Amino acid sequence: MSLSELHFLGGASHSDSETKPQLDRRDFLKVLGGGLLICLTPDLAWSQESGRTFGGHELPKDINAWLHIDADGRVKVFTGKVEVGQNIRTSLAQAVAEELRVPFDSITMIMGDTDLVPWDMGTFGSRTTPTMSPQLRNMAVEGRQMLLEMAAERWKTDVSRLVAESGTIKTPDGSKSLTYGELTRGEDLVRTVGDPPLTPATDWKIAGTPVPKANGRDFVTGKHQYPSDIARPGMQFGAVLRPQGFNATMQSIDTSAAEKLPGVQVVRDGDFTGVVAADAFTAQQAVAAIQAKWNVPEKQGNQGLFEYLKNNPEGRADDSNSGWDEQAYAAADVKLESKYTVEYIAHAPLEPRAAVAEWNNGKLTVWTGTQRPFGVQEELMHAFQLPPKQVRVIQPDMGSGYGGKHTGEAAMEAARLSKAANKPVKVVWTREEEFTWAYLRPAGLIEIRAGARRDGTLVAWEYHNYNSGPAAIGTPYDVKNQRIQFHPAKSPLRQGSYRGLAATANHFARESHMDEMAHAAGTEPLAFRMKNLSNPRLKAVLEAAAEKFGWGNAKSTPDRGFGIACGTDKGGFVATCAEVAIDPASRQVKIRRVVQAWECGAIVNPDGLRNQVQGSMVQAIGGALFERILFGNGRLQNPFFSKYRLPRFSDTPEVEVVLLDRKDLPSAGAGETGIVGLAPAVGNAIFAASGVRLRHMPMTPDNNVIRA
Amino acid sequence: MSKFLLQVNGKSYDVNAPADETLLSVLRNHLNLTGTKYGCGEGQCGACTVLMDGAPTRSCSIPAPAAAGTKITTIEGLELDGRLTRVQQAFLEEGAFQCGYCTSGMIMSATALLRDTHSPNHEQILDAMNGNVCRCGTYPRILAAIKRASGQASAGGGR
Numbered sequence: 053m054s055l056s057e058l059h060f061l062g063g064a065s066h067s068d069s070e071t072k073p074q075l076d077r078r079d080f081l082k083v084l085g086g087g088l089l090i091c092l093t094p095d096l097a098w099s100q101e102s103g104r105t106f107g108g109h110e111l112p113k114d115i116n117a118w119l120h121i122d123a124d125g126r127v128k129v130f131t132g133k134v135e136v137g138q139n140i141r142t143s144l145a146q147a148v149a150e151e152l153r154v155p156f157d158s159i160t161m162i163m164g165d166t167d168l169v170p171w172d173m174g175t176f177g178s179r180t181t182p183t184m185s186p187q188l189r190n191m192a193v194e195g196r197q198m199l200l201e202m203a204a205e206r207w208k209t210d211v212s213r214l215v216a217e218s219g220t221i222k223t224p225d226g227s228k229s230l231t232y233g234e235l236t237r238g239e240d241l242v243r244t245v246g247d248p249p250l251t252p253a254t255d256w257k258i259a260g261t262p263v264p265k266a267n268g269r270d271f272v273t274g275k276h277q278y279p280s281d282i283a284r285p286g287m288q289f290g291a292v293l294r295p296q297g298f299n300a301t302m303q304s305i306d307t308s309a310a311e312k313l314p315g316v317q318v319v320r321d322g323d324f325t326g327v328v329a330a331d332a333f334t335a336q337q338a339v340a341a342i343q344a345k346w347n348v349p350e351k352q353g354n355q356g357l358f359e360y361l362k363n364n365p366e367g368r369a370d371d372s373n374s375g376w377d378e379q380a381y382a383a384a385d386v387k388l389e390s391k392y393t394v395e396y397i398a399h400a401p402l403e404p405r406a407a408v409a410e411w412n413n414g415k416l417t418v419w420t421g422t423q424r425p426f427g428v429q430e431e432l433m434h435a436f437q438l439p440p441k442q443v444r445v446i447q448p449d450m451g452s453g454y455g456g457k458h459t460g461e462a463a464m465e466a467a468r469l470s471k472a473a474n475k476p477v478k479v480v481w482t483r484e485e486e487f488t489w490a491y492l493r494p495a496g497l498i499e500i501r502a503g504a505r506r507d508g509t510l511v512a513w514e515y516h517n518y519n520s521g522p523a524a525i526g527t528p529y530d531v532k533n534q535r536i537q538f539h540p541a542k543s544p545l546r547q548g549s550y551r552g553l554a555a556t557a558n559h560f561a562r563e564s565h566m567d568e569m570a571h572a573a574g575t576e577p578l579a580f581r582m583k584n585l586s587n588p589r590l591k592a593v594l595e596a597a598a599e600k601f602g603w604g605n606a607k608s609t610p611d612r613g614f615g616i617a618c619g620t621d622k623g624g625f626v627a628t629c630a631e632v633a634i635d636p637a638s639r640q641v642k643i644r645r646v647v648q649a650w651e652c653g654a655i656v657n658p659d660g661l662r663n664q665v666q667g668s669m670v671q672a673i674g675g676a677l678f679e680r681i682l683f684g685n686g687r688l689q690n691p692f693f694s695k696y697r698l699p700r701f702s703d704t705p706e707v708e709v710v711l712l713d714r715k716d717l718p719s720a721g722a723g724e725t726g727i728v729g730l731a732p733a734v735g736n737a738i739f740a741a742s743g744v745r746l747r748h749m750p751m752t753p754d755n756n757v758i759r760a
Numbered sequence: 761m762s763k764f765l766l767q768v769n770g771k772s773y774d775v776n777a778p779a780d781e782t783l784l785s786v787l788r789n790h791l792n793l794t795g796t797k798y799g800c801g802e803g804q805c806g807a808c809t810v811l812m813d814g815a816p817t818r819s820c821s822i823p824a825p826a827a828a829g830t831k832i833t834t835i836e837g838l839e840l841d842g843r844l845t846r847v848q849q850a851f852l853e854e855g856a857f858q859c860g861y862c863t864s865g866m867i868m869s870a871t872a873l874l875r876d877t878h879s880p881n882h883e884q885i886l887d888a889m890n891g892n893v894c895r896c897g898t899y900p901r902i903l904a905a906i907k908r909a910s911g912q913a914s915a916g917g918g919r
Contacts, residue, residue: 136859137857137858137859137860137896138858139858264852264855265855265857268852268855268857269844269852271857271860271863272844272848272849272851272852272857272863272867273795273835273836273838273839273844273848274793274794274795274796274834274835274836274864275795275836276860277794278794278797278861280794280797280798281788281794283792283794289789331777331778331781331785331789331790332785332788332789333777333778333780333781333782333785333789334778337778400895401859401861401895402797402799402805402807402859402861402862402893402894402895403797403798403799403859403861404798449859449860450859450861451797451859451860451861452858452859452861452895452896454895480798482801483799483800483801483802659855660855663855663858663898663901664858666897666898666900666901667858667896667897667898668897669897670897670898670899670900671895671896671897673897692800692802692804693799693800693802693804693805693893694800694802694804698805698893698895699897699899700890700893700899701885701886701889701890701892701899701902701903702886702890704897704899704900704903707900
């Protein structure tokens, strides 16, 4: 995948960073390993952030596009953002309930249905809380104002004498009252909305509280229908023939055995070969019965990967110098040069890609798991030459994505098969397909040169990231003399967005190197960081984590180590302290305890936030210690859970989260950046105990054993 | 094709399915009991866990006819007259999920554990639950939910 796609897929995160690459404005249409990926210019992602136009999609400014009050007072809220487990169905409803002055339970969120909700770029880059939430709050404030005016009109009184409370407009003495439903009688609220004043966080009554997950009961009873659970009348099951390797070309194909199976229809359309059958099992059998021979081109594998990435640039480096002075580096008292590497890893959402497609009178409707319902709609429009009104994409709350479901492959496959079969068709990817034909978190090489004075003051910072990505590439430390570059490379594997993007790799490298510098300068690691930081928010989380952890209370020993790391990205500030145990005989590492302090402005839902921060730390254990994609000869070698180790209960340390609630600051998103601190904190703890510096992620792929 | 009777959640179903089709596929695609999830197809993630005569079983890894003659319980069969079991209730109270896709399997594994071991210690919980994956990483809350359901004070790992 190209740099631009990489940026697009997660690119929403670096609009205001100094690392914004200069890219041509152009559309991408690429066929990758049989999957179709359409990519829009990355500038769209940035323009979305500015909150103005959306790549030709004007955001509706009228209330009724975003919310509707039924005659019975129930409120429907419409948004293109989607729920993938990050809990925005709940937190957005809280924000609207707060501003509209209605009970939380009266709100129903309509999410990710392209027929019903305003256009949206997608759910990524931690943008829901900082952009969608204020958007909906604006609408709710203006809606409340309209309701006040409607009541004032009826009662021939002054608006300022009325109050809105719990879904009702009333006079202050309570002698007169009308419910919202009685006022609107289900009619649209028609008004263009500007920038009304929002309720300050210090006055929040519903926002800011730990409201439990909306429809939580449906998740403990199995009632919630995920994309892969959708069924339609007369539905058939589809499966797709996959090439034997990446960029393979077909030499020959024989579908006769598949066609002999009962009720099986083989669909061929250019490079695409799929089957439709009455049941899922037969569909899988039919695909397996197709005899195809492939030419698989030789491609780069794990062996020599990082040299390959360095030696195969794509496009020009993204340069964000503040001015580099080689002399300043040369003159530093303490100088250190290191290389860090990260492997490709998989998102492995527990629900693989899935879609159900059906055609009715030329209109295509697809239920699918995607972070970009409108992006998938656009892919389908292009593929079938249909106008927007003829393609509806519906995204039921899904079995997560972590940045891995920006694309619509299963939707496209189900739509093609459904069209050929003239019946609704469901396609659910196997785990092997999800590993192989989705996309991966980029691998990368990071080279750092840093210099400090004897007193621990950083004086030079040179940083080169090859392929992994530019997210959070800039250092938050005060270094006057710095050169920071992202070097896009020709990736041998299809790569894309991931939770936090490259922020994990960049924090691993930076915070490990800061630790190396601290030790080289003979300065205590926390003190070294504090000395070189002036950002008060970052210092505050460092102090909070250190205090809760008891940093400095005990010294590291060969079998027990303590490490610390911090960072910031996408408006979130994080500091992580880790304790590891090392078995003296086996050299196996176990993460014992992690304390993470987190701050992202005013907290909308402390319970949902805590869940996100905890979960991102646990997910981070995989990439830090053992997750990696093994590949060679044009294919993956471990596309199964039996060969790709995921964090489990037994890997989970004692996890503590300290939340700092800054009611004076706007709320930022929290789904991603909580993932960045764990790997460097653990690496630094391993070093503190063992003296071994692990500069490769995953650090201990071989059964958690430390190898020098 | 093979014809057999499946007893699921106290109901009998006449099933006509290929002899090699997995129990998971039959539950989901023939009986429309979609609370049981596909995660890996090789018994590694536990999303497909059901109870067979009370024993936690990976429904993705056994052919459906092999389940004939047993009493199968899926997530849909736990509620009694609209009342959640203590395990379901505890998951809800601890907020022990994010996307919730692993939750059915987690609850089935935990249900089996607590039936056999009323007050499991930490090691026993790990032993019983380690085959269930939560990719969102809510393990601390799931542990707290299991402790809560077994009447033990939450260890503070949850919230």
